[in-house]
Amino acid sequence: MHTDTEACVRAVKSRDARFDGVFFTAVRTTRIYCRPSCPVVPPKPENMVFHPSAASCQRAGFRACKRCRPDTSPGSPAWNVRADLVARAMRLIRDGVVDREGIPGLATRLGYSTRQIERQLLAELGAGPLALARAQRAQAARVLIETTPLPMAEIAFAAGFSSIRSFNDTVRQVFALPPGELRARATPSRDPNPPGVIVLRLPFRAPLAPSNLFGHLAATAVPGVEEWRDGAYRRTLRLPHGHGIVALSPRPDHIACRLFLTDSRDLTIAISRCRWLLDLDADPVAVDGHLRTDPLLAPLVDASPGRRVPRTVDAAEFAVRAVLGQQVSTAAARTHAARLVTAHGDPVRDPEGGLTHLFPAPEALAELDPESLALPRSRRTTLLTLLGALADGSLRLGFDSDRDEARARLLALPGFGPWTTEVIAMRALGDPDAFLPGDLGIRRAAQGLGLPSTPAALTSRAALWRPWRAYAVQYLWATEPHPVNHLPD
Structure with missing residues (x-):
C-alpha cells in the first residue's frame, strides 16, 4: 500500500489506526517516522514519504517518533494471510530465526538462496533480513530497558545484539536516545516485577x-x-x-x-x-467487511465483530492434540492430553499459578508404548505415525511450512481426513481460508441460518467468503451454546 501516495496521505490525515503496521510515514524535514495514527499534527503531504516497514525507515536514516512509538505497531496482516516466500520469511524473522540461525539458516528453512531472499525482501519491504531482524532487536531491547531492571550489558545480549557497542549504536539511531535515558524516561512501575x-x-x-x-x-x-x-x-x-x-x-x-x-x-x-x-x-475491518457481503452471515458479524482465530504456540503440539480430539468430547480430549503431559512432559515451576509441565515434544513421544494409550487401536496408529513423521522431520509444521504441501502430507497419514487436516491448517498453520464443512457444529449453524448443510453444497456456498473462511467458521461456531464461545466466569 505504501506506493499509493494518495491513499496513504488520506490515512495519515484521518489518523486511521487500521493502517498502523501496514505502512509507515517518514517526514523529510524532521527525519522522524510515525505510524499513520500518530496524534501529532500531520505534516505537509510534500514532506511525507511512505515505507512498508520500520526497518525500511531506519535504513533510510529516520528515527522512531517518541509520541506514537511506531515500533510497537501491530504487525502487517499480510504476513499471516499470504503464503509466498516473503510472507514465510517475515513470519520466520519475527520468530527470531535470523538471530538464532543467521541468514543461511533462514534460507535453508525456506529452500531458497540467500540472494533470492535478500532481493525479494528488499523489493517488497525496502530492507533485507538483517535490517528487519535489527529493527526487531531494537524493539526487544526497548521492552527490556523500560520494563526490567536488567543491566544494559545483559539486555544487549538478551535482545540479540552481538556486542554492547552495536546495541548502543542501534538504540541511539532508532530512538534518538541512549539506553540510559530511554530507561529514565520510562514510567516507573508502582509494583516492581519479580526477577524474570x-x-x-x-x-x-x-x-x-x-x-x-x-x-x-x-x-x-x-x-x-x-x-x-x-x-x-x-x-x-x-x-x-x-x-x-x-x-x-x-x-x-x-x-x-x-x-x-x-x-x-x-x-x-x-x-x-x-x-x-x-x-x-489480523485486520478485522477487512475480514468482517468481506463477510458482511453475505446477507446470511452479516447478522452474526454485526452481533460480535472482530472475532479472531484461536491458534497455537506450538504447531506440533496442536497436531497431537487434534488427533487426541478426534470424535471425542472436549473433556475427553483434555483428559487424553493431560495423561501424556503427566507421563512425558518436562516439569516446570510456576511461582504464580498451577502450571506444572511443558507439553512433551514429538521426540519424547515417538517411542512411547502404544499399549499405554487409552485410545482405539486405529487412533493409536494415527498418533504414532504422526509423532514419527514430526520427529524425523518428514512432516514440518511451522511458520515456514508450505500450507498446501503440509495438507498433502497430513492427508497421506493413516487416520487423517479433511476435518483433522483443516483444523490443523486453521489453528497451527494459520491459513485464513481453512474450512471445515463436515464439522457437526458448522453444519448445524448453517442449517439454522438457512445455508446449505451438506459439506459439498456448503463448500460451494462458502466460496463467497474466501479468503476468510476460517473467520466465517468462528462466527458459525459462535451460534452454539458451548463453553468455547464464552469467557470463563
Whole structure:
C-alpha cells in the first residue's frame, strides 16, 4: 500500500489506526517516522514519504517518533494471510530465526538462496533480513530497558545484539536516545516485577471480540500446561533457550501480557508466539467487511465483530492434540492430553499459578508404548505415525511450512481426513481460508441460518467468503451454546 501516495496521505490525515503496521510515514524535514495514527499534527503531504516497514525507515536514516512509538505497531496482516516466500520469511524473522540461525539458516528453512531472499525482501519491504531482524532487536531491547531492571550489558545480549557497542549504536539511531535515558524516561512501575517477569502490552487492530478467542483456549486447556486464572489465560512455553510461562488478559485496547522467562533471550520469540496464538495481527475491518457481503452471515458479524482465530504456540503440539480430539468430547480430549503431559512432559515451576509441565515434544513421544494409550487401536496408529513423521522431520509444521504441501502430507497419514487436516491448517498453520464443512457444529449453524448443510453444497456456498473462511467458521461456531464461545466466569 505504501506506493499509493494518495491513499496513504488520506490515512495519515484521518489518523486511521487500521493502517498502523501496514505502512509507515517518514517526514523529510524532521527525519522522524510515525505510524499513520500518530496524534501529532500531520505534516505537509510534500514532506511525507511512505515505507512498508520500520526497518525500511531506519535504513533510510529516520528515527522512531517518541509520541506514537511506531515500533510497537501491530504487525502487517499480510504476513499471516499470504503464503509466498516473503510472507514465510517475515513470519520466520519475527520468530527470531535470523538471530538464532543467521541468514543461511533462514534460507535453508525456506529452500531458497540467500540472494533470492535478500532481493525479494528488499523489493517488497525496502530492507533485507538483517535490517528487519535489527529493527526487531531494537524493539526487544526497548521492552527490556523500560520494563526490567536488567543491566544494559545483559539486555544487549538478551535482545540479540552481538556486542554492547552495536546495541548502543542501534538504540541511539532508532530512538534518538541512549539506553540510559530511554530507561529514565520510562514510567516507573508502582509494583516492581519479580526477577524474570516482563510485563508489556500487546497491541491489536480494533475491534477484538475476546469471547471466542479466550473462551476457546480456556475451555480446551490441558491441565498442567494451560489454565484460566484470575481473568487470564496462562500457559507454559517451550522456547529455544529455556521455558516460559505467559499470562494473557483481554483489555479494551490491548492484551495485557505477563511473561516469566528462564532466559531473557527468548523475549522476541515469546512475544511472536503470543501474538500468533491470539491472531493479533489480523485486520478485522477487512475480514468482517468481506463477510458482511453475505446477507446470511452479516447478522452474526454485526452481533460480535472482530472475532479472531484461536491458534497455537506450538504447531506440533496442536497436531497431537487434534488427533487426541478426534470424535471425542472436549473433556475427553483434555483428559487424553493431560495423561501424556503427566507421563512425558518436562516439569516446570510456576511461582504464580498451577502450571506444572511443558507439553512433551514429538521426540519424547515417538517411542512411547502404544499399549499405554487409552485410545482405539486405529487412533493409536494415527498418533504414532504422526509423532514419527514430526520427529524425523518428514512432516514440518511451522511458520515456514508450505500450507498446501503440509495438507498433502497430513492427508497421506493413516487416520487423517479433511476435518483433522483443516483444523490443523486453521489453528497451527494459520491459513485464513481453512474450512471445515463436515464439522457437526458448522453444519448445524448453517442449517439454522438457512445455508446449505451438506459439506459439498456448503463448500460451494462458502466460496463467497474466501479468503476468510476460517473467520466465517468462528462466527458459525459462535451460534452454539458451548463453553468455547464464552469467557470463563
